[in-house]
Amino acid sequence: MRSNWDRDLYIKACLFAAKAHRGQLVPRSDLPYSIHLNLVSMEILAALSIESGCDGDLAVQCALLHDTIEDTDTSYEQIAALFGMNVADGVAALSKNPALEKSVQLADSLERIQQQPIAVWMVKLADRITNLQPPPTHWDVAKIRRYRDEAIEIHTHLQAASPYLAARLAQKIQNYRVSDTIDLRSP
Known part of the structure; x- marks a missing residue:
């Protein structure tokens, strides 16, 4: 099967993201932040290998660049100049607006995100799949439940983008627990 994404564009975005996030670590670890970006793009590549109808180039570039505007000094204009307006628009949609209340x-x-192509929706699903690891030990039960509830909201709004990623996220949500004795699936 022929892939619907360009390896040279992937490499360009991967190298740019690695440089933009240089020195950043995955929270509460000694791993370079680029590992998170590669895990998100791996989820995208897995979905692209079994699903069609999505702009693979847009998906993989947004997967690798999705945190550059939010977490580095990279601007929308830089992304647009290097990767095009569609990628810049996708990355901007995936970025939180810091001017708004966190809630x-x-x-x-x-x-x-829902105003963007399906490829961008897929990135948000893949990002939350990657982030639903065991919660940090310093999080209290209320924060863990809020994070799980956010994942449910993401799934509810974006599941139509990719049956594969929606199923992966649903499984991650189901398995996301405070501990083996406290199950978050019940209210």
Whole structure:
């Protein structure tokens, strides 16, 4: 099967993201932040290998660049100049608006994502799949439940983008627990 994404564009975005996030670490680890970006893009590549109808180039570039505007000094204009307006628009939609109250940032981002091509929706699903690892030990039960509830909201709004990623996220949500004795699936 022929892939619908260009390896040279992938490499360009991967190298740019690695440089933009240089020195950043995955929270509470000694791993370079670029590992998170590669895990998100791996989820995208897995979906692209079994699903069609999505702009693979847009998906993989946004997967690798999705945190550059939000977490580095990279601007929308830089992304647009190097990767095009569609990628810049996708990355901007995937970025939280820091001018808004934290309590409405996810809803705002989901609204902006839903105005983008399906490829961008897939990146948000893949990002949350990657982030639903065991919660940090310093998080209390309320914060863990909020994070799980955000994942449910993301799934609810974006599941139509990719049956594969929607199923992966649903499984991650189901398995996301405070501990083996406290199950978050029940209210």
